[in-house]
Amino acid sequence: MSNTKYVFVTGGVTSSLGKGIIAASLAKLLQERGFSVTIQKLDPYINIDPGTLNPYEHGECYVTDDGAETDLDLGHYERYLNIPTSQANNVTTGRIYQSVINKERKGEFLGKTVQVIPHITDEIKRRIQLLGETGEYDIVITEIGGTVGDIESLPYVESVRQMLWEKGEDNAIVIHLTLIPFLAAAGELKTKPTQHSVKMLMQSGVSPDILVCRTEHEISDDIKRKLALFCNVKKEDVIQSIDAETIYDVPNLMLDQGLDRVVLNKLKLSSKGEPKLKVWNEFLRKHKNPISEVEIALIGKYIELQDSYKSITEAFIHAGSSNETKVNVRWVHSENLTAKNFEKKLKGVHGILVAPGFGDRGIDGKINAVKYARENNIPFFGICLGMQMAVIEFAKNVLGLVDAFSTEMKQDCKNPVINLMESQEDVTEKGGTMRLGAWDCNLMEDSNAHKAYKATKISERHRHRYEFNNDYLDQIELKGMKATGINPATGLVEVVEVPTHPWFVGVQYHPEYKSTVLKPHPLFVDFIKAALKYSTI
Numbered sequence: 001m002s003n004t005k006y007v008f009v010t011g012g013v014t015s016s017l018g019k020g021i022i023a024a025s026l027a028k029l030l031q032e033r034g035f036s037v038t039i040q041k042l043d044p045y046i047n048i049d050p051g052t053l054n055p056y057e058h059g060e061c062y063v064t065d066d067g068a069e070t071d072l073d074l075g076h077y078e079r080y081l082n083i084p085t086s087q088a089n090n091v092t093t094g095r096i097y098q099s100v101i102n103k104e105r106k107g108e109f110l111g112k113t114v115q116v117i118p119h120i121t122d123e124i125k126r127r128i129q130l131l132g133e134t135g136e137y138d139i140v141i142t143e144i145g146g147t148v149g150d151i152e153s154l155p156y157v158e159s160v161r162q163m164l165w166e167k168g169e170d171n172a173i174v175i176h177l178t179l180i181p182f183l184a185a186a187g188e189l190k191t192k193p194t195q196h197s198v199k200m201l202m203q204s205g206v207s208p209d210i211l212v213c214r215t216e217h218e219i220s221d222d223i224k225r226k227l228a229l230f231c232n233v234k235k236e237d238v239i240q241s242i243d244a245e246t247i248y249d250v251p252n253l254m255l256d257q258g259l260d261r262v263v264l265n266k267l268k269l270s271s272k273g274e275p276k277l278k279v280w281n282e283f284l285r286k287h288k289n290p291i292s293e294v295e296i297a298l299i300g301k302y303i304e305l306q307d308s309y310k311s312i313t314e315a316f317i318h319a320g321s322s323n324e325t326k327v328n329v330r331w332v333h334s335e336n337l338t339a340k341n342f343e344k345k346l347k348g349v350h351g352i353l354v355a356p357g358f359g360d361r362g363i364d365g366k367i368n369a370v371k372y373a374r375e376n377n378i379p380f381f382g383i384c385l386g387m388q389m390a391v392i393e394f395a396k397n398v399l400g401l402v403d404a405f406s407t408e409m410k411q412d413c414k415n416p417v418i419n420l421m422e423s424q425e426d427v428t429e430k431g432g433t434m435r436l437g438a439w440d441c442n443l444m445e446d447s448n449a450h451k452a453y454k455a456t457k458i459s460e461r462h463r464h465r466y467e468f469n470n471d472y473l474d475q476i477e478l479k480g481m482k483a484t485g486i487n488p489a490t491g492l493v494e495v496v497e498v499p500t501h502p503w504f505v506g507v508q509y510h511p512e513y514k515s516t517v518l519k520p521h522p523l524f525v526d527f528i529k530a531a532l533k534y535s536t537i
């Protein structure tokens, strides 16, 4: 029997209160007190994973080392905790039902009627405890997606109720994150929505142990007392979470409010000292006191929802802090970047990042952006589709292969410099079938990538179906674009560079997924460094 303790985080009143950030901040404090902690997200939607979702729906799809396509909150967990997550850290209703239905088809329920309770709830509880049973973690924090009261959240809340009862109050607790709105006309903070949301939770048999209250204004002792009285908690269990300047302030804010201490008390865990936030705070100091500034154009087709590029913008923050530089992002919609206006739209930037993506919408804009960066010696960073566009642009404009393209956008193109990977040819299903997760890559000595990583062997995460067509490698290299990173097993080109350019790097993988506060990604760090240098000439 493992003696892992469980902390559940539910949300009330409204969505978008930042459960992921609160969970990650608490986890950070506990981790820096010496506990081993992980965080899990349970998503109540019926998709098996967010891999098939349009980024406009829920933002970026985050990918783990083991190739799971997951909710973007897992990105926050990794960025805060600096430890990898896996498929076990993200479970959806679709996945739960799929397991139960597969078991039913195998006859594993021995003729019983299969029902939400106990079969679905048992599967939910099994998934929650999978992480605990590894014996690796003292504490597992499980974030329940959605808002209490949603029909689709009910089986999760019921599973939490059962687990609280099974584990006992010293081993499992509930933090309810809620909103205390400020009514400007009345000049008052209002507790009623929270009272209702706690009441709703209680109707499901779950009584929160701790309330974390999102608010724009300080919550007075009186309000805390009122919340405690109506919501069946002690006054010290009402924790204020005031709007922060940056999400990276939240661990310190929670420390000041004592969230970690309250949690440890309830779980009967003795603290191994105060959280060690020295490195974290050094990151924050540099982030908040930059000595220089750069502007980076981010070219993408989902920019109306900036969460679609969450890991990239967070990686900019990490790399900015490490360079003591403020990174301003100029969001450029690839669809609006035409042959006529691209110079005007990109004028003045110190670096250009062409983002990942799928399909042909906005493709010409991406190619124009690469051209502008390459011809004007502006630091360029192409990620996944961005790297593929760099290869296409080079083939078109330097090799003179005017019809060079990717078979993703033009199946019958004459010069498919990017084409479907062989392993993808027979794939018909969309979900979970890309080349996913961590793969090895060998870097060429003295390349910009090698200089950044200070290593020749690396492993990075992937999410793609198309690849550099090695039939064109010789021609492309002859004209000056080099393949500086290669998968040792398959020969697949992972990194391309133009060595005559100050910093022109395209990567088939997604470095942004591995950038954390404690370990900013080396390519992002060097990209910002190159942009900084460019800004001074």
Ligand code: GLN
Pocket (backbone or CB within 6 Å): 355, 356, 357, 358, 359, 383, 384, 385, 386, 408, 463, 464, 465, 466, 467
């Ligand atoms: N659409 C491209 C591919 O599948 C790139 C994918 C991406 O940018 N993640 O290869």
